[in-house]
Amino acid sequence: MSSNDNKNINNSTDRRGFLKMASAISLGSLGLGYCSTKENDLEQKPMTKQPATGSEEPGASRIISYRRLGRTGLRVSDISFGAGGLTNYRVALRAIQLGINYFDTAPDYVGGRSEKVLGQAIKASGVPRSRLVIATKFCYETGYPGHMYNESKETYMKAVNDCLKRLQTNYIDFVFVHALGEKDSGSPETYRLKDQNMLAAFRELKSQGKVRHLAVSCHNYTAAMKGGIDYAINSGNFDLIMLAYNFRGGSPDKQTLESVVNMSKKAYRKGVAFVAMKTLNGARGLDSEELKGKGTFAQAAFKWVLSNPAVGCLVVTMRNMSQIEEYVKASGQKFTYNDYQLLKQASLESKECQIGCTDCEKNCPKGVKIADILRYNIYFNYYDQEKYAMQKYSFLPASMRANNCDGCESPCQSSCAYGVNIKEQLAEAHANLSFA
Ligand code: SF4
Ligand code: SF4
Known part of the structure; x- marks a missing residue:
């Protein structure tokens, strides 16, 4: 969504805005024609058999909608589990018990611990492996980012x-070429996707029954990355793409909502599954208390994402039991006018810097890297990536860091349309991110 789109949400107070927003992602307006062949029948229907957990509690909220992941034929919970900060197996176990069956992990999440803890949870659940879908990445077992790049076939294997x-x-259901555009800057965006050693490793692992599908993710779906994702969709090698997609615009770096929706439509037509991540942009960190008794910001944000029929599932980081309980309530629910109002409120209340925006930087006489610093602070506060965030901050030239704001009268502030208290947030970021 562009900044104009954000302003539309902020300014609209009537149902017309809601209808416009809702219809923008409707099947008809996307021109998503269903193909009648079985291979391409992507219609979202509930699973006939849900994962048996053996511990359902009467009346407990649980997943009620399972969607098809494109041509893979796999059916997964619409609300799925991001294991980015997973350190307690009971959290993943609870997710399994509530019917979540798609788990996104990686070797570089918590230095390999996320995968270990997930394995522990799966074992403890007693749910047959075949009822669960596991996605992991070609990565080193290091702290994020450990994305593999330019390795030998043997190393990938x-x-x-x-x-x-x-x-x-x-076996693993999906192995990702992860975070396209990161750690490969300067190379063509398709470089890692065409890596012959990676592809040979995948083929051999697949022939051994150890992996099933190849996938690609991209956190920064910029104009430069569009070619890479287009290539992934058209190459026939990748069965799943995972991109940022949310009610505030979806993707960093000034990508419009329209371009992400168009990409999801393309993938849908090709039978390539589309998984949405970063679905809480703008709602993250806001109070998740039930508002008006009709749901939370997070639930509204999820329902908005899932109202796009091209979305296979969304992946969201779940840190504790109460988050899981809150999130699964959005499963299978329609995006309503009340949800629209909640999102509008989130847009108004969120004082979070918008990923991809750099509007205020032109008014900073000192050249402080405002957008980057505030993004690193989000990594620090919300993604359990303290070390990574601090390291990124330390790489900035001293002249571009937030301590340069001392004594400044903040001419940057007037150019922020999102109400971010820039100087205050930069001061907090500096305190969080400095080693001193
Ligand atoms: S407060 Fe900081 S970021 Fe804003 S104009 Fe001054 S030096 Fe630049
Ligand atoms: S502080 Fe405001 S203007 Fe500056 S980058 Fe963030 S959202 Fe954009």
Whole structure:
């Protein structure tokens, strides 16, 4: 969504705005024609058989909608589990018990611990492996980002074999070329996707029954990355793409909502599954207390994402039991006018810097990297990536760091249309991110 789109949300007070927003992602307006062949029948229907957990509690909220992941034919919970900060197996176990069956992890999440803990939870659940879908990445077992790049076939294969051990499983459903555009800057965006060693490793692992599908994710779906994702969709090698997609615009770096929706439509037509991540942009960190007794910001944001029929599922980081309980309530629910109002309120209340915006930087006489610093602070506060965020901050030239704001009268402030208290947030970021 562009900044104009955000302003539309902020300014609209009537149902017309809601209808416009809702219809923008409707099947008809996307021109998504269903194909009649079985392979391409992507219509979202509930699973006939839901994952048996053996511990359903009468009346407990649980997943009620399972969607098809494109041509893979796999059906997964519409609300799925992001294991980015997973350190307690009981959290993942609870997710399984409530019917979540798609788990997104990686070797570089908590230095390999996320995979180990997920494997522990799966074992403890007693749910057959075949009822669960596990996605992990071609990564090193280091702190984020450990994305593999330019390696030998043997090294890629070893990485996946190590994942299998940590996860205590004998196969992985999806292995990702992760975070396209990161750690490969300067290379063509398709470079990592065309890596012959990676592709050969995948083929061999697949022939051994150790992996099933190749996937690609992109956190910064910029204009520069569009070609890479287009290539992934058209190449036939990738069965799933995962991009940022949310009610505030979806994707960083001034990408419009329209371009992400168009990408989801393309993927849908090709039978390539589209998984949405970063679905809480703008609602993150806001009070999740039930508002008006009709749901929370997070639930409204999820329902908005899932109202796009091209979305296979959304992945959201779940940190504790109460978050899981809150999130699963959005499963299978329609996006309503009340949800629209909640999102509008979130847009108004959120004082979070908008990823992709750099509008205020032109008014900073000192050249402070405002947008980058506030983004690193989001990593620090919300993604359990303290070390990574601090490291990124330390790489900024001293002249561009937030301590340069001391004594400044904040001419940057007047150019922020989102109400971010720039100087105050930069001061907080500096305190969080400085090693001193
Ligand atoms: S407060 Fe900081 S970021 Fe804003 S104009 Fe002054 S030096 Fe630049
Ligand atoms: S502080 Fe405001 S103007 Fe500056 S980058 Fe963030 S959202 Fe944009």
